[in-house]
Amino acid sequence: MSFVLGPIIKARFLERSNRFLVRCVADSLGCLSAHLPNPGRLWELLLPGATLYLNRVADSQGVRSTARKTEHTVLAVEREGRPIFLHTHATNQVARYLVERRMLPSLNSARVVQTEVTVGKSRFDFLLRENGEDLYLEVKSCTLFGNGVAMFPDAVTERGKRHLLQLAEMGRSGLPSMVLFLVHYPGVRWFMPDYHTDFDFSTTLLKIRKDVRILPAAIGWKKDLTLDEKVKVLKIPWEYLKGEVKDCGSYLLLLELKKERVIEAGSLGRIRFERGYYIYVGSAMGKLKARIARHQRKHKSSHWHIDYLTQEADNILPLPVRSSQRLECEMAQSLCSIMQQGPARFGSSDCQCVTHLFWSRENPLHAQDFHRFLQSFRMRSP
Known part of the structure; x- marks a missing residue:
C-alpha cells in the first residue's frame, strides 16, 4: 500500500534550517529547501x-501549490539502507489503514467512526467503535530506535504529556x-x-498505564515507500522501567567554544x-535534574573542574543517561575511541x-559514531 502521491525524488541532507525546513541537494534539481513535517529532533x-x-507538492491536476514557500516535502530518511517514514500527518493515514484492514491484533474488531475528535480542550486523532463502545485513539509517530529498542519521544513534548493525562481522565470516567x-x-x-529525554512524559506514561490502553506496533517501509504489510506488536518492560525511570544516573554536557580560551580550572591551573566542541561526563545518583540545572547556570560558585568551563562556554546542551547504575566511567572509556581526550584528570x-x-x-x-555511543547507553534491552 502506498501513501505517497507522485514520484519520489532522492536527495542528500545538508542542514536543518529550522524545525520544519531542511536544505538538501538532489542530482536532478540541485540545492533546494524542503518542508519537513516532523517536529522531532531526529538527530540520529x-x-x-x-x-x-x-x-513535489501539487494539486489533483498536478499544478504546484502557490500557498507554500517550498515545492517539496520530506517523506522519509534512509538509515541502514531502509527508509524511515518521517511524515507525521501521513502516519495517521497509515494508522487508519491498519485499523480498517484489521492488522492490529488488539483492534481487530474496531472501525473508524470519526477523525480529529475534540473532547474538552484536547483533540484526538480518531474515534473508533469497538464491540458497541466508543474508543478514543491517539496516534504517535516513533522514529527513535536502536539495539532492539524503540523510544518515544525524541524531544520534550508537553502536548504529548497533556494527551496522556486527558486520555487517562477519560478512561477513569468511563x-x-x-x-x-x-x-x-x-x-x-x-x-x-524515552525517560532520558522527557522524564515527565515517561513518568506520566507509567502512572496512567492502567487507565489507558497502550499499543506499540512496528511497521516497515520498502524502497518505493510502500508499506510492508507485516505488523509487529512490541513489548513494554514495565517492571524494568519502574526501576530505571528515576531522577538519577549519568549525563553528558555538550559544550561549544566558538573561539580559543585560556581558563583557570581550579586545581588544574590555567x-x-x-x-570546538567538548563532551563532559558526570553522574548524580540522586537529583539528576538539579545537578544538570546547576551546570547550566552561568552565575554560581565554582566547585568542580567543569564549573570553570561552563562559565566560559558559548552553548551548553545536557544529554542525560538515566540509570539505576553509575555509568560515568564506562561512558568515559567508550568516548576515548571516538573523540580526542581533554586535559588529564579533568573531572576524574x-x-x-x-x-x-x-x-x-x-x-x-553530526557524527554517526557519537549517536551509536549514546544509544549504547540509553537504549539497552531489558
Whole structure:
C-alpha cells in the first residue's frame, strides 16, 4: 500500500534550517529547501549526507501549490539502507489503514467512526467503535530506535504529556481510550518511553498505564515507500522501567567554544582550550535534574573542574543517561575511541579514568559514531 502521491525524488541532507525546513541537494534539481513535517529532533537520522525521500507538492491536476514557500516535502530518511517514514500527518493515514484492514491484533474488531475528535480542550486523532463502545485513539509517530529498542519521544513534548493525562481522565470516567505508538522500523522488540529525554512524559506514561490502553506496533517501509504489510506488536518492560525511570544516573554536557580560551580550572591551573566542541561526563545518583540545572547556570560558585568551563562556554546542551547504575566511567572509556581526550584528570580526580572531558573540532551530534555511543547507553534491552 502506498501513501505517497507522485514520484519520489532522492536527495542528500545538508542542514536543518529550522524545525520544519531542511536544505538538501538532489542530482536532478540541485540545492533546494524542503518542508519537513516532523517536529522531532531526529538527530540520529538527519546526519550530513543522509538520503532523503522527497515528493513535489501539487494539486489533483498536478499544478504546484502557490500557498507554500517550498515545492517539496520530506517523506522519509534512509538509515541502514531502509527508509524511515518521517511524515507525521501521513502516519495517521497509515494508522487508519491498519485499523480498517484489521492488522492490529488488539483492534481487530474496531472501525473508524470519526477523525480529529475534540473532547474538552484536547483533540484526538480518531474515534473508533469497538464491540458497541466508543474508543478514543491517539496516534504517535516513533522514529527513535536502536539495539532492539524503540523510544518515544525524541524531544520534550508537553502536548504529548497533556494527551496522556486527558486520555487517562477519560478512561477513569468511563470513556475508553488508547495510545498507538507507530514505530517506523521493524527490527525492534521493545518499546519504552524515552525517560532520558522527557522524564515527565515517561513518568506520566507509567502512572496512567492502567487507565489507558497502550499499543506499540512496528511497521516497515520498502524502497518505493510502500508499506510492508507485516505488523509487529512490541513489548513494554514495565517492571524494568519502574526501576530505571528515576531522577538519577549519568549525563553528558555538550559544550561549544566558538573561539580559543585560556581558563583557570581550579586545581588544574590555567588550561588552553581550543575552539570546538567538548563532551563532559558526570553522574548524580540522586537529583539528576538539579545537578544538570546547576551546570547550566552561568552565575554560581565554582566547585568542580567543569564549573570553570561552563562559565566560559558559548552553548551548553545536557544529554542525560538515566540509570539505576553509575555509568560515568564506562561512558568515559567508550568516548576515548571516538573523540580526542581533554586535559588529564579533568573531572576524574576521584576515579582511575585519564579524563572525563573530550574534544572534537566538529559537532558530535553530526557524527554517526557519537549517536551509536549514546544509544549504547540509553537504549539497552531489558
